[in-house]
């Protein structure tokens with residue numbers, strides 16, 4: 309199956325999922341959307357009112373800010389993949405509960421496996437926790453780390469930027485790092501097969517002779 313087909317299959321499962329209590333209050337589940345071959349994936353928290361109405365991620369105010377952040381680095385929504393740790397709206401936009409995130413994580417894991425993005429940007433505390441554990445977002449936002457052959461970078465949630473001007477500035481600054489991080493990830497990806505070939509060659513060739521000059 310192509311990654312597009314896998315994502316489609318996940319979206320169909322999510323639309324009728326009843327693995328956690330969030331299915332009870334949802335209008336529409338929001339699986340996520342974007343390119344099946346995206347190099348960058350953005351992972352938010354969970355759908356809000358507008359997302360729940362439209363079955364699309366980040367289409368409310370926070371989404372408009374995210375669109376402008378993407379535009380600031382010459383990316384369109386269709387270049388990337390955008391999703392959330394829980395696919396259904398928590399009542400009154402409360403925080404997702406640990407058991408809800410656990411119930412939903414299989415969908416996110418399968419989306420990541422299908423897209424295999426070089427870069428993952430976490431938006432907010434909840435998706436950060438999945439990749440960075442219990443660190444503080446104020447301490448580690450904007451700091452890229454290599455993880456499982458990709459680069460992960462935690463950022464504040466765009467909604468936090470709408471509430472606080474200094475957070476908004478921090479998000480803008482952190483976004484500016486994405487193109488460089490993408491270039492570094494591209495370099496890592498290009499190096500990987502080359503390394504494997506070198507390794508294989510070494511195995512085939514007789515061991516190099518010690519130079520007798522020293």
Ligand code: URA
Nearest residue numbers: 352353354355365366
């Ligand atoms: N906030 C999120 O975390 N995700 C959305 O899709 C919209 C708002």
Ligand code: SF4
Nearest residue numbers: 325327328331396412
């Ligand atoms: Fe299923 Fe996730 Fe929705 Fe819970 S939040 S019902 S696990 S899709």
